[in-house]
Amino acid sequence: MHTKYIILFLLLAIALGSSHTEAVTIKGTIIDNQRILLQRLMNEGTEWDGTYDYLGRKRVLIYPDTPDGLNSRVNPDENGSFILTTDEPIDSLILQVVSGGIYVKIQGPWEQDTELTIDLANVGLFTLQGHVYNMDGTPRTSEPVYARGSDQKEMVAVVTHSTGHFLFRSNQQISSLQTSVDRRTIVTEGPWSADAKITMKLTPEQTYAIKGTVKDPAGNTIKDVRVAARGKDGYVFLSTTSKEDGTFELICETELPQS
DSSP: OHHHHHHHHHHHHHHHHHHOOOOEEEEEEEEOTTOHHHHTTGGGTOOTTSOOOHHHHHTEEEEESSTTGGGGOBOOOTTSEEEEEESSOEEEEEEEETTBTEEEEEEEEEOSOEEEEEEGGGSOOEEEEEEEEOTTSOBOOSOEEEEEOTTSOEEEEEEOOTTSEEEEEESSOEEEEEEEETTEEEEEEEEEOSOEEEEEEOOGGGOEEEEEEOBOTTSOBOSSOEEEEEOTTSOEEEEEEOOTTSEEEEEESSSOOOO
C-alpha cells in the first residue's frame, strides 16, 4: 500500500514538474542613431544632448505581445537599456511610445535568457503622416489621432501639432485612423504598410446646417441676438449672433441639438 502511494506521489511530482516553465529574462538595448525615438520625445523634456529624461522614458514601453502583456511592461533607462522578465517563453515583443505614434513589433521567440539589441533603423519602420483640419480649413491642434490594427484594436495614438500635423512610425500594418472634430468622429480607412500621407477633414456631408430668422412679436427682424444650440446634456455647444436682417446659421459638426 505504501509503495502505491509513493508511486502516485512521484507521478504527481513529475506531472507538476513537466508543466512548470522557467522564467525568461530579456536584457535589451534600444539603438536610435537616427533619433527616431528621441525625436518623438523632444517636447517631453529630453536633455539637450539627446539623453532620455524621467518623463520621456516613462512613455516608452516594452512588453510581451500577449493580451495581458502590458502588465509586464518596463521602461528603458537613460542608456536605452531594459530588463524584461516573464514566467513563460516570449513569442514577440512590442515597443510603444504612449501618445508618441511609435509602435514596433520585434519577433522572437525567446525561450531562455537572451540579450537583445533593437536597432530602430533596421526593424522595417514605415511612416504614416498627415494633417487634421476643421471644416473651414484651419488646422486641428492638440487632437489625438488613433491608429488601429487589422483587428481594429488600438495600437498607438499621437497628438496633432500646431499645424494639425501628425506622424506614426510602425512596422505593423495600420488598418485605419480615427480622430474627432468638435465631438464628431472621423475615420479614414487604410490599410497602410508603407510610407503614406493623408488628410483628415470634416466635409459638408458630415455636418448639419440650421438656418432661421429672429423676429419680434410684430414680425420685425432683430439683429445681434444670440442663438445657441444645446446638446442632450443640456449644455450649449454652439452659438452665433443674428445678422443685420435677423438671419442666423448654425453649422453643427455633431448630432442635431435638442434645442
